[in-house]
Amino acid sequence: MALEMGRVGIERVEGWGMSVGSVARVIRPENLDQLRAVLAEARKAGVTLAPRGTGCSYGDASTTEQGWCLDLTHMNRVLSFDESTGDADLEGGATIRQLWRRSLPSGYWPKVVSGTMFPTVGGAAGMNIHGKNNFKVGTFGDNLLEIDLLLANGDLLTCSREQNAELFHGAIGGFGMLGIITRVKTRTQRVYSGDVRVRGISCHDLGEMMEAMQELVDVADYLVGWIDTFGAGSAAGRGLLHDARYLAEGEDSDPGKTLCLEHQDLADSVMGVPKAEIWRVLRLFNHDLGMRLINGVKQVAGRMESMRGWHRQSHGGFNFLLDYVPDWKYAYARQAGEGLIQYQAFLPSETALDGFLALLAEGQASGHVPYLGVLKRHRPDPFLMTHALDGWSLAMDLKVTAKNRAHLWQTCARFSQICLNAGGRFYFAKDQVISPSVARASFGARRIAAFRELKAQADPQGLFSTDLWRRVFEQDPDQRSHGPWPGQA
Numbered sequence: 061m062a063l064e065m066g067r068v069g070i071e072r073v074e075g076w077g078m079s080v081g082s083v084a085r086v087i088r089p090e091n092l093d094q095l096r097a098v099l100a101e102a103r104k105a106g107v108t109l110a111p112r113g114t115g116c117s118y119g120d121a122s123t124t125e126q127g128w129c130l131d132l133t134h135m136n137r138v139l140s141f142d143e144s145t146g147d148a149d150l151e152g153g154a155t156i157r158q159l160w161r162r163s164l165p166s167g168y169w170p171k172v173v174s175g176t177m178f179p180t181v182g183g184a185a186g187m188n189i190h191g192k193n194n195f196k197v198g199t200f201g202d203n204l205l206e207i208d209l210l211l212a213n214g215d216l217l218t219c220s221r222e223q224n225a226e227l228f229h230g231a232i233g234g235f236g237m238l239g240i241i242t243r244v245k246t247r248t249q250r251v252y253s254g255d256v257r258v259r260g261i262s263c264h265d266l267g268e269m270m271e272a273m274q275e276l277v278d279v280a281d282y283l284v285g286w287i288d289t290f291g292a293g294s295a296a297g298r299g300l301l302h303d304a305r306y307l308a309e310g311e312d313s314d315p316g317k318t319l320c321l322e323h324q325d326l327a328d329s330v331m332g333v334p335k336a337e338i339w340r341v342l343r344l345f346n347h348d349l350g351m352r353l354i355n356g357v358k359q360v361a362g363r364m365e366s367m368r369g370w371h372r373q374s375h376g377g378f379n380f381l382l383d384y385v386p387d388w389k390y391a392y393a394r395q396a397g398e399g400l401i402q403y404q405a406f407l408p409s410e411t412a413l414d415g416f417l418a419l420l421a422e423g424q425a426s427g428h429v430p431y432l433g434v435l436k437r438h439r440p441d442p443f444l445m446t447h448a449l450d451g452w453s454l455a456m457d458l459k460v461t462a463k464n465r466a467h468l469w470q471t472c473a474r475f476s477q478i479c480l481n482a483g484g485r486f487y488f489a490k491d492q493v494i495s496p497s498v499a500r501a502s503f504g505a506r507r508i509a510a511f512r513e514l515k516a517q518a519d520p521q522g523l524f525s526t527d528l529w530r531r532v533f534e535q536d537p538d539q540r541s542h543g544p545w546p547g548q549a
């Protein structure tokens with residue numbers, strides 16, 4: 061049986077931030093027949109399946125304390141790429157890295173990429189990820205032409221805006237709960253260079269950064285703000301805004317060279333330290349004092365970058381900055397269960413500035429200052445469980461230790477209250493803390509009921525389930541509004 065289902069093993073399966081995980085039976089089918097066999101076997105055994113890509117979600121979106129983990133990374137072929145349109149057809153387990161490495165030599169770059177190139181396209185669709193250009197091109201789902209969705213009963217449906225449209229809009233951003241995305245067809249962006257033009261704009265506070273970003277939304281291709289999370293008072297939310305643009309046709313004197321894959325490769329060392337070792341150096345600074353220092357140095361470096369004006373950076377270098385330092389997350393953990401969580405709050409334009417300032421102040425007051433803060437501009441999209449809205453997001457990386465965990469969760473509960481008061485949304489790719497009542501207050505009871513209804517139709521036996529699903533959507537109704545916050549006595 062093991063052979064028919066693909067490779068099977070018992071492994072520790074963690075969220076990317078390492079602060080959640082458990083040992084699970086992991087099954088890796090290699091083709092559709094094996095995948096169907098896994099579904100049939102799980103139905104027969106009466107166990108649930110947790111769909112998983114490369115596990116780049118920070119929290120519990122693809123971990124499972126019950127049932128089996130269904131790792132889809134071995135169904136990873138690039139099926140076709142149309143050089144005339146830039147349309148790409150890929151199996152769900154192919155990665156964003158595979159996509160750009162196939163498309164770029166022909167002059168195309170994926171429309172939407174995350175801050176790391178390692179997610180699978182199935183996982184990217186499952187979370188409906190956004191890039192630094194969300195305000196301009198929408199989410200990953202907005203740029204999909206169609207997907208193939210394998211339902212719990214083994215039926216394979218092609219879903220698009222025209223065909224099985226309800227499932228299309230539910231499964232994209234549906235965190236794997238409606239079925240397995242076995243194929244995605246996506247459009248890519250025509251580019252005339254392997255570089256983008258970039259400039260940094262140093263900002264004294266959050267209001268200044270948001271104003272500067274807003275003024276650029278009609279002309280910039282990418283906008284992202286780094287925030288010094290230690291800035292307080294009149295310096296709260298100070299940081300560096302990056303404005304990046306595609307090069308027009310003819311602007312790059314040697315596109316043949318910049319479109320080469322080697323041009324995109326990230327440097328092997330930073331200031332003489334081999335890339336693979338940098339996380340060890342970062343670990344020395346992974347405490348409040350060290351991070352205050354790093355943020356301060358970055359703020360000064362940002363002012364200098366601001367004076368430099370426009371310069372060029374490869375697409376890979378600009379978009380995947382975090383991949384420059386392999387394994388940087390290990391700087392956060394000294395023992396099992398430690399690591400980081402990311403709290404990304406999405407707030408409407410009207411409340412964003414005050415809401416984010418309140419979040420930064422709450423982090424500082426509670427002793428949980430985020431070690432990284434990132435600001436983005438967003439726009440709404442038509443997907444049922446979407447996180448995106450006409451507004452902004454602030455993503456905050458928070459250190460988790462065995463000692464601070466319970467207190468951090470309490471602080472996050474206060475973050476959530478601030479977000480709810482501001483009419484905000486949450487993003488399950490980053491979440492590990494929100495409760496069912498917070499989800500209901502944020503997404504609305506009607507939206508959640510519609511999603512449950514769709515799941516009841518697509519997966520009536522509840523075959524697909526993850527720790528995230530059980531934490532946020534399956535708790536006892538009495539627990540939802542009154543239950544203790546995880547970690548609270």
Ligand SMILES: Cc1cc2nc3c(=O)[nH]c(=O)nc-3n(C[C@H](O)[C@H](O)[C@H](O)COP(=O)(O)OP(=O)(O)OC[C@H]3O[C@@H](n4cnc5c(N)ncnc54)[C@H](O)[C@@H]3O)c2cc1C
Nearest residue numbers: 113114115116117174175179180182183186189190236241
């Ligand atoms: C360093 C870093 C930077 C990041 N930057 C960004 C960013 O800029 N923007 C952003 O939006 N996100 C960002 N992310 C989050 C990441 O893009 C998402 O979590 C993405 O969903 C991860 O894809 P994955 O293949 O690792 O899937 P997993 O994390 O393993 O799974 C994601 C979800 O999709 C489901 N799933 C996985 N594969 C399938 C499938 N084939 N069919 C159906 N469901 C499936 C899973 O059950 C789970 O609910 C970042 C993550 C990291 C680690």
